[in-house]
Amino acid sequence: MSAHTHVEGQLPHEPEKATLEGRNKVLGFWLFLGGETVLFGTLFAAFLALRHQVLDGPTANHLFDLKLVAFATAILLTSSLTSVFAIQAMHQQKVKSLINWLIVTVLLGVGFLILEIYEFVHYVGEGHGFTTSAFSSSFYTLVGFHGAHVLFGIMWITLLIIQLKRKGLTVVTAPKVYVAGMYWHFIDVVWVFIFTVVYLMGKVV
Amino acid sequence: MASNNHSATEQNTKRHKVEGPKKHIVAFIFSILLTFIAFATVIGGEINKDFIYIILLGTAVLQVFVQMAFWMHMKDRGHRFALIGILTGVFVVFTCVIMAEYWVWW
Numbered sequence: 001m002s003a004h005t006h007v008e009g010q011l012p013h014e015p016e017k018a019t020l021e022g023r024n025k026v027l028g029f030w031l032f033l034g035g036e037t038v039l040f041g042t043l044f045a046a047f048l049a050l051r052h053q054v055l056d057g058p059t060a061n062h063l064f065d066l067k068l069v070a071f072a073t074a075i076l077l078t079s080s081l082t083s084v085f086a087i088q089a090m091h092q093q094k095v096k097s098l099i100n101w102l103i104v105t106v107l108l109g110v111g112f113l114i115l116e117i118y119e120f121v122h123y124v125g126e127g128h129g130f131t132t133s134a135f136s137s138s139f140y141t142l143v144g145f146h147g148a149h150v151l152f153g154i155m156w157i158t159l160l161i162i163q164l165k166r167k168g169l170t171v172v173t174a175p176k177v178y179v180a181g182m183y184w185h186f187i188d189v190v191w192v193f194i195f196t197v198v199y200l201m202g203k204v205v
Numbered sequence: 206m207a208s209n210n211h212s213a214t215e216q217n218t219k220r221h222k223v224e225g226p227k228k229h230i231v232a233f234i235f236s237i238l239l240t241f242i243a244f245a246t247v248i249g250g251e252i253n254k255d256f257i258y259i260i261l262l263g264t265a266v267l268q269v270f271v272q273m274a275f276w277m278h279m280k281d282r283g284h285r286f287a288l289i290g291i292l293t294g295v296f297v298v299f300t301c302v303i304m305a306e307y308w309v310w311w
Contacts, residue, residue, distance in 0.1 A: 026287075027286055030290045033290070034294035038294045038298060041294070041297060041298025041299075042298075042301050045305035049309040049310070070244055073240055074237075077236055081233045084229045085226060085229075185273075189269050189273065192265050192269055193265055195240075195243075197265075200246075201258065204254060204261075
């Protein structure tokens with residue numbers, strides 16, 4: 001029953017899982033995400049241990065503006081949804097729609113990054129530099145690492161868009177798009193814990 | 206034999222019927238709702254501190270569960286090793302966080 005017969009020259013229904021290489025890529029990426037979980041988890045642990053050690057710098061409660069955080073969260077959450085739409089378009093072999101949804105995802109990612117840069121510049125102006133206190137160092141390391149992941153995702157998906165335009169959707173390019181989508185969701189999942197642990201818990205006095 | 210083959214492909218196309226965006230939009234609305242609950246709890250928070258922490262962690266874990274199941278296709282079959290990989294990571298993270306919260310400032 002598992003033997004699929006396909007019309008010549010047409011992509012299979014789930015092109016990312018059509019080849020062994022594609023399936024291995026997806027599995028390998030899950031294992032990579034397990035490692036990424038450990039990376040972020042240790043940064044979270046360091047932040048949790050150091051978040052009250054502010055020396056004479058500003059405290060979390062004094063610093064954070066929840067409106068800005070809510071806006072950033074909305075942007076990233078929406079971008080996760082648009083990347084789901086991209087994968088759905090890929091499953092329907094609508095390459096044009098796939099590329100468009102990826103472009104929307106990248107643009108939302110850029111918007112999030114601009115917001116984060118604005119936020120950091122604002123904090124430095126408030127006297128919250130990287131070396132101000134153990135709290136500030138662990139804050140910038142954790143949130144900055146997440147921001148770097150967003151930046152990497154933006155560059156990665158941009159390159160994939162270019163490749164899709166050049167080579168089209170094949171059993172070689174499909175796993176790449178699928179895996180990049182997983183990466184983008186993972187970034188969103190990490191952000192859920194950042195806004196919970198860093199920003200919201202910082203506001204609870 | 207030929208007709209047999211034909212019915213098999215037909216079944217395959219049926220089973221592969223492309224999924225609609227509906228459940229992903231439901232997952233999105235659910236995520237927004239959980240985020241809203243978390244923010245509202247902190248902003249309107251005249252309640253017990255520990256209770257707020259429990260609500261915050263509960264909504265975060267629930268939201269991650271929803272997103273991984275639907276958006277990262279964790280609920281689809283053939284994800285056992287993926288689950289093992291992620292859970293191994295989560296186990297290490299759990300150990301680190303417990304250490305940082307309860308051991309560092311003993």
